Amino acid sequence: MLNFRLIIIFSGFISFIFNRIYFLNSLLRLELISLGGFFLIFCLFSYAQINYFFMLIFLTILVCEGCLGLSLLVAIVNFIGRDIFKNIFLLRP
Numbered sequence: 001m002l003n004f005r006l007i008i009i010f011s012g013f014i015s016f017i018f019n020r021i022y023f024l025n026s027l028l029r030l031e032l033i034s035l036g037g038f039f040l041i042f043c044l045f046s047y048a049q050i051n052y053f054f055m056l057i058f059l060t061i062l063v064c065e066g067c068l069g070l071s072l073l074v075a076i077v078n079f080i081g082r083d084i085f086k087n088i089f090l091l092r093p
Contacts, residue, residue: 005043008036022084023076027069034062 012033020026041055 005036005040008039009033012036023073027066027073030069031062031066034065038062 012029016026016029016033019029038055038058041058045052045055
């Protein structure tokens with residue numbers, strides 16, 4: 001069962017590295033990596049019978065990261081008009 005969680009994390013890393021065209025897809029892949037990390041922590045804490053308070057803190061950080069990513073996506077779409085990375089990097093001087 002632990003291998004399944006590691007497969008989720010590594011597939012998220014590989015897809016994040018090799019396919020970065022749209023900003024929304026990159027955010028979804030980062031959430032996949034975070035969710036795999038949460039499942040891994042849950043599995044380890046359940047096995048060791050440790051208090052689950054750290055998992056609540058981790059979930060709170062994941063929610064804040066998701067909200068920040070979506071607000072950046074909205075700001076980029078309002079400013080540029082698309083969420084394609086090629087258009088974002090063209091604005092550099």
